[in-house]
Amino acid sequence: MTSKKNIFKFVVFTLLLCVSNSFSQSNKQKELEERRQELRQEIQKINQLQQENKSKQKSQLSLIENYNYKISVLNNLISVTNQQANLITREINSNQKKITKLREDLTILKEDYAAMIVKSYKNKNQQSRIMFLLSSNDFKQAYKRLQYMKQYSDHQREQGQEIKAKSEELQKINANLLKQKAEKQKLVAENREVQKTLEKERKEHEILMASIKKNINIYSAQISKKQQEANRIDREIERIIREAIAKSNKKAGNSKSSSNFALTPAEEKLASNFISNKGKLPWPVEKGYVTVRYGTQPSPIDRSLTIKSNGVRIATEKNAKVRAVFNGEVSKIIVIKNSNPMVMIKHGNYITVYKNLSKVYVKEGDMVSTKQDIGEVFTNPSNGDTILNFIIYKNVDPQNPAEWIYKM
Missing domain, CATH: 2.70.70.10 (Glucose Permease (Domain IIA))
Known part of the structure; x- marks a missing residue:
């Protein structure tokens, strides 16, 4: 009895842990998406303000500050997007394991259900059922056989409902999996574009720094002043x-x-x-x-x-x-x-x-x-x-x- 209780507690704990992990991942994904959108807006804001002042000849110091800040935001955006993609990858792997387990469960359920259908078909004759009851040794045995027939029928119906529920769950997870894969592809594609922008900004930053280093003493004096x-x-x-x-x-x-x-x-x-x-x-x-x-x-x-x-x-x-x-x-x-x-x-x-x-x-x-x-x-x-x-x-x-x- 104690062993069964322990098994039950373990199953309940495992289910709660899975639900907790699911909520935790969902919240983390939401936080990352919010942060990603904030960083994208920040980059748009930088681009907009830089575009407005494009006609002006910026000082070298101002340009370096702008490059440094924009590069840091782009790096942050790439980091957050990578975290999102990695989280989705873990969710995809988890869903793929669930799909494999569900398919295995469905195979067993369908085999059991098919065996029950065959057995039910053989015993579906009303006369066979009556004979099964009448062949009882006493009333108590007849009652037990009647209960067995009812339980068998209920179990057959529950088995059918479970197959239907697991099939629907499998379809839902499959649909979610396709959605997650599409989201990941979109994030990866966006990250490639951000990385191209980052490389462009870095090259321009390097060119500017190279020209500054030729007169570093002048700029150092300006900074000190x-x-x-x-x-x-x-x-x-x-x-x-x-x-x-x-x-x-x-x-x-x-x-x-x-x-x-x-x-x-x-x-x-x-x-x-x-x-x-x-x-x-x-x-x-x-x-x-x-x-x-x-x-x-x-x-x-x-x-x-x-x-x-x-x-x-x-x-x-x-x-x-x-x-x-x-x-x-x-x-x-x-x-x-x-x-x-x-x-x-x-x-x-x-x-x-x-x-x-x-x-x-x-x-x-x-x-x-x-x-x-x-x-x-x-x-x-x-x-x-x-x-x-x-x-x-x-x-x-x-x-x-x-x-x-x-x-x-």
């Missing part, structure tokens, strides 16, 4: 934030020096709402892609040089509107020598900074709402670059925008 300028602006922003912190602490009657904002109950609530939207904040521009990410990273031109980015650089379209990523108060419109205007918005003890604007629509003290236009991104007239620099601070500490902005 740009980094120095970025550091100067970042120091000024930090100084302004520290002044705002000191002001808030003084207002709250906190005489001790602090690197954190003293918040009112309303500001605490705003900061809490800002935190609860981490990973869900909208992009500061409607269209765009990140060309330089947050953190310290090697220069794409001279790997011996490092670039420190307190935020992200977003390439966007000409005359692009800049949007507040969350409700808040415009705490400062920053204008620094040799730099385009910046807008600083306070969200409790969090601050978002929008750099390199050509127009500013708001003024200090304005309350803004999520996705409200606050200005326009500056477009460099010499090369057509329209770049927004976007930073998030918690008090004076810069944060990684990719962790806050939706799908960045």
